[in-house]
Amino acid sequence: MKRIYIIAGLMLAAAIALLMNSAKDMGTYSTFAQAESKNRTVKIAGQLVKDKPMVYDPIKDPNYFSFYIKDTDGKEQKVVLLKSKPQDFELSEQIVVTGQMNNGEFLAKDMLLKCPSKYKDEEIAIRNKQG
Amino acid sequence: MNNIEYIGERLWPGYIGQTGVTLTFVAALLAATAYFFATQRRDHEDGAGWQKIARLAFFGHSAGVFVTIGTLIYVMVNQYYEYQYVQNHVSDELPMKYIFSALWEGQEGSFLLWMFWHAVLGLLLIRWAKQWESPVMSVMALLQTVIASMILGVYVGFGDDPTKLGSNPMLLLRQVMDAPIFAKADYVKLIQGNGLNEALQNYWMTIHPPTLFLGFASAAVPFAFAVAGLWTRRHQDWLKAALPWALFSGALLGTGILMGAAWAYEALNFGGYWAWDPVENTSLVPWLLVVAGIHTNLVARSTGHSVRSTYAFYLSGLVLVIYSTFLTRSGILGQTSVHSFTEMGLETQLMIFVSIFALLALVPLIWRWREIPGPKTEEPTSSREFWMFLGALVLLFASIIITGSTSLPVFNKIAKAFNPVFEERSILDPKAHFNRYMLWIGLFMGMFSGFAQYLRYQGLNWAAQKSKFWTRFGVTMLIAGAFTGLCALWLKLPAWQYWVLLFSGWYTIVANVDYLVFFLKSQLKLASSTLSHLGFGLMIVGIMASGVNKKIISESDPFLIEGLIQGGDEKLARENILLFRNIPQTMAGYDLTWTKDTLVHFTRTYTVNFKRRDAQGKVVEDFDLHPNILYDRSFEKIASSNPNTRHYLTKDIFTHISSLPVVEQNFKLKREQEEALKYKRSIVRQGQVMTLTDTLDVSNVDSTFTRQFQFRLLSTERKVQHHDYKPEAGDLAFSAKIAVQRSDIDSTYVVNPGVVLRGQVIYFFPEQIDDLSAKVRLGQEALEKVFVFDNQLNYNDMEIAQNETKAFQGYQITFKSIEQNPQHPEYQALDKDVAVGANLEIKAPDGKIYQAQPVFLLRDQKPLTLKVEVPELGLHVRFPIVNPEKKNILLQVAQAQPTGADLPIELATRSIPSNYIVLQAIEFPGINIFWLGGFLMMFGLGFAIWYRMTTGRGGALKNA
Known part of the structure; x- marks a missing residue:
């Protein structure tokens, strides 16, 4: 079984090496300030700034959606997403955008929304009763 | 309380x-x-x-x-x-x-x-x-x-x-x-x-969870057999008993996962069948482990090697199923998953669940490790078991990588527990991340599942078969290379690595077909593994063709939006296009036209016409797709947007609605918008030109600027052609063609707003001109201008016998015959009705002849009359009485021309455009290869169970 153990060992080492190497695929949630200084793709979690303009005018461009979010530092930043505006966008509790800074705008490649789930209220009700 | x-x-x-x-x-x-x-x-x-x-x-x-x-x-x-x-x-x-x-x-x-x-x-x-x-x-x-x-x-x-x-x-x-x-x-x-949840109201939700859960549940049986084997120290016997159950688990779990993929593809708008979402990953891993276990189980049955790894694979299979339950149900995945699962306060309990079964797997395995038997000799490199074991290791390798990456939120949580200021990490681009690693895994799996078929357990007869093996290996590699080359004509792949993977997919296909045809000729019963591996190869080719190579049909012309985002990443796909009703848009060889939409219950179905033309511009293909959206119960939100796909043998065309005007997403808003519109009314005569002035505030500047709207009544018609109007019997419908112009825009727009009286209710059908941000409708008095209502008419009685002709204000009215089965737009026959119509012929002074058929009706002993109008003459005829004794009938005749050709026309400026949809259309070439491959793979597993059950072999020591 020796040879096979060597191969298995090698593969395991490769797996670990790959996972270590994949560290560059991982990132912490950044802030806009960091995105500005690093100038590479980052992931930013923030909240929608509801009193700043939100632009989605499909007649002009169905693939241009811009809005402002506030990151964990409290900085408000304009974000441009080159996709259509997702449903329930306004209801989102948290927005995670992946992308990079580009001429003072954050150009998002991808966006994930965390929406309140359907049963949130009842969940609170259960908790209250317990407490 | x-x-x-x-x-x-x-x-x-x-x-x-x-x-x-x-x-x-x-x-x-x-x-x-x-x-x-x-x-x-x-x-x-x-x-x-x-x-x-x-x-x-x-x-x-x-x-x-x-x-x-x-x-x-x-x-x-x-x-x-x-x-x-x-x-x-x-x-x-x-x-x-x-x-x-x-x-x-x-x-x-x-x-x-x-x-x-x-x-x-x-x-x-x-x-x-x-x-x-x-x-x-x-x-x-x-x-x-x-x-x-x-x-x-x-x-x-x-x-x-x-x-x-x-x-x-x-x-x-x-x-x-x-x-x-x-x-x-x-x-x-x-x-x-x-x-x-409206998004879950489809048949996938009926069939996918039971199948997947049966898959999860079946993973418990090999686990239980493994524990039993360790417990009772029958390290060889359990292998035979566990195998059919493991095959069953592999088939069901695999089917469940594929069904999930099909669901995502057919009914959700992810734009694909696999997204490396944590929920998908954590159901894939147990399957990989069970399949790895099946391979080592076969090795162990045939050679006595790999008993320990079979234990380990089956044991970890169920542990990973439970771990998957923990990940998806505890809420720990948070924002990394698009699937939202509710937290129910079961986190601790789920953690204990995982721990119990992890210990139940680990403790006996360690306890008995040293006594688990295995041959002292090493497997030769030329033996089948050597490569099968390596294949199983590759699957394990894949499981480790997928589980490791998917568990990032768990590591974050642990790290946070020790170090409260730890910053949470996440994968920036999950799809790219997983594809990068899985590509190489796929490559190894493809190659191994090809040539390992030719090898014998324990390297039997290797010395004699050696040259034959190498010839076959070389030939199959060449053929696979040729197929890969042919694919270059068809596919566009982004990097050479994908070509390597495609090659390995083709290699598996060629090698397994070769093996099936030349080695198993007469023994199709043994073909189960060949079929499964063939299926795997097809899946790789299918994924390369449809996933990596998918084409966005609705990609906008990049020049159109150039300048909008300076220096923006040009590779960012702009995947949506805007379609106005009835205005064709050309893209990727298709003309797309949104022709209509219908609302039934909560579902609004859009009809989008696709026309493909050849080089001469001749239409070679013409079909409709019907994506729909589902409103929530209040009609204030879109609950889900469901794609529609046209299936071909060689490709699929997939389309879904990615956005709608706000007013179409929320009917309450739509009503409010409509009510808030300020319509300005003017009375217009046909041909006359009217001018309206609209004053706009200019933001930031203390001034206003004005613009003129001009409109002209072109013609009128006693019917309404509007996309929202469905004619019903008895409707009084009227519409007008109006040409509208705005001073600052060169074009003239012709619209056709209508108004309909149905029973006592007036319905307006305004027309929106998006380019002018204007909306035009007819005032309700328009109806009174066009139709003369009975209370305004002075009817004259006229007794008339059959074939008699009487004069009325210059018209010659002849009563031709009685109609026993009268037709009248407002009449629907009921059982006990007595209804007759009078066939009349009316000759106008200019010699033109018109037909009319007023109806006399006796319903529930009550006489009723259904009048007719000859609109060209302004002639109204009623038929209230039949006189059998006098052998004649009574008609009532009146004439009145509508009062005016001048119509009230109302125009609102600054209305919100609502006459468009935002659509995404994707072509998936060769997706059927993927599904066929998946089907074959599962069929192979099922076939293996059948074979082992009927022959009772249970993978008996084949060559021993």
Whole structure:
């Protein structure tokens, strides 16, 4: 079984090496300030700034959606997403955008929304009763 | 509140259900204990007694599961909203065919579904497992005990803060929440159900969860056999018994995963079938492990090697199933998953669940490790088992990488526990991340599943077969290379690595077909593994063709938006296009036109026409696709947008609505917008030009600027052609063609607004001109201008006999005949009606002849008359009386021309455009290769079970 153990060992080492190497695929949630200084793709979690303009005018461009979010530092930043505006966008509790800074705008490649789930209220009700 | 005597609550199903839940748990615990002693005392006299008790207990447990599910379905079908589970998942509107979907929508229901399958499998094991029954069923019953605790809903502990154990689906709503409504004794009458999430109301939700859960449940059986093997020290015997169950698990789990992929592809708008979402990953990993286990199991049966790894694979399979449950149900995945699962306070309990079974796997394995037998000799490189084992290692490797990456939120949580200022990490681009690694894994799997087929266990006859093997290897590689080359004409792949993977896919296909044709000719019964591996190769080719190579048809012209985003990443796909109603858009060789939309119940279905033209511009293909959107119950939100796909043999064309104008997303807003519009009215004569001035505020500047709207009435018509109007009998419909111009825009727009009187209600059909932000409609007086109503007419009586002609103001009216089956737009025949029509011929002074048929009707003894109008003449004719004795009839005739050619036309400026959809269209070339491959793979697994069951081989030592 020796040879096979060597191969298995090698593969395991490769797996670990790959996972270590994949560290560059991982990132912490950044802030806009960091995105500005690093100038590479980052992931930013923030909240929608509801009193700043939100632009989605499909007649002009169905693939241009811009809005402002506030990151964990409290900085408000304009974000441009080159996709259509997702449903329930306004209801989102948290927005995670992946992308990079580009001429003072954050150009998002991808966006994930965390929406309140359907049963949130009842969940609170259960908790209250317990407490 | 406890003093209230509630009215209308139906408590008896609750008692039955609670009893069922309790029985489920207690009997499972009893069965687990009794089976444990039955195993421990198997060589003693009392062993059989323990087994008897255990069986009875397991029967009781199964009955508990079935009764609980039955009761739950009963209260759901009957809509007993006083039960929280019913209130949460059912509503009056929910069609009965989705009742099962509603059952397993919630956590408790899906735990019940999982237990249901364990119970069924357990009963089958009692029937078939023979001497393995006690140890195997100990594990199954223990598993059931732990899952049953998830739905117990009892409080354990003392003091103010007892721990809640599980969440019980049979509780009343008022037992789980406080709400003012429970102060009313008759609250049951007042409450409504929340219903099933609209996005889940499709048949996938009916078939996918049961299949996947059967897959999950079946992974428990090889696990149980592995524990049993370790426990009873029969390290060789268990291999044979476990194999068919493992094959079954592989087939079902795989089918479940593929169904999930098909669901995502067919009914959700992800734009693909696999997204490396945590939920997908954590169901894929157990499958990979079970499949790895099947391979080492075969090796172990044939050569005695790899017994330890078979143990390890089967044991980790179920542990990973439970880990997957933990990840997806504890809420720990947070924002990394698009699937939202509710947290139910079961986190700790789920963690204990994982720990119990991880320990149950680890402890016996370590305990017995040294005594597990294995040959002292090494497998030769030329043997099949060597490469099968390596293949299994590759699968393990894939499992480690996928699990590692998917578990990032767990690592974050652990790191945070030790270091509160730890910054959470996440994968920036999951799809790219996973594809990068899985590509190489796929490559190895493809190559191994090709040439390992030619090798024999233990390298039998290698010396003699060597040259033959190398020839075949070389030839199949060449053919695979040729196929890959041919694909270059068809596919565009982004990097050379994908070509390598494509090659390995083709290699598997070629090698397995070769093996099937030349080696297994007469023994198709042995073809199961060949079919599965062939399927795997096809899947790789299919993924390369449809996934990596998918084409966005609706990609916008990049030049159009250039300048909008300076320096933006040009590679960012702009995947949506805008379609105005009835205006064709050309893209990727197709002309797309949104032709109509219809709203039925909550679903609005859009018809989008695709026309493909050849080089000469001739239409070579013409078809419609029907993506739809589903409104929520209030019509204030879109609950889901469902794609529609046209299937070809060689490709699919997939399309879905990605956005709509705000007013079409929310009907309340639409009404408000319409009401808030300021219509300006003018009275216009045909041909006349009217001018309106619109004043705009200029933002930031203290001034206004004005613009002129000019419009001209072109023509009028007594019908309405509007996309929202469906003609009905008896409608008075009228529309006008109006040309509109705005001073600052060169074009003239012709619109055709209409107005309809149906019964007592007036309906407006305004027309929107998006380019001018204007809306035009006809004033309601338009109807009075065009139609003359009876109360304004002076009818003259006219007695007339058959074939008699009488004159009326220059018209010659002839009564030609009586019509026994009269046709009249406002008349619908009922059973006891007596209805006759008078066929009239009317000759105008200019010699033109017109036909008219007024109707006399006797309904319920009451005489009625249905008048006719000859609009060209302004002539109105009624038929109120039949005189059989005089042999004539009475007609009433009146003439009145509509009063005016001048019409009230109303124009609103600054209206919001609403006449468009935003659409995404994607072409998936060769997607059928993927599905065919998946099907073949599962068919191969199923075939293997059949083969082993019918021949009773169970993978017997083949070459020994």
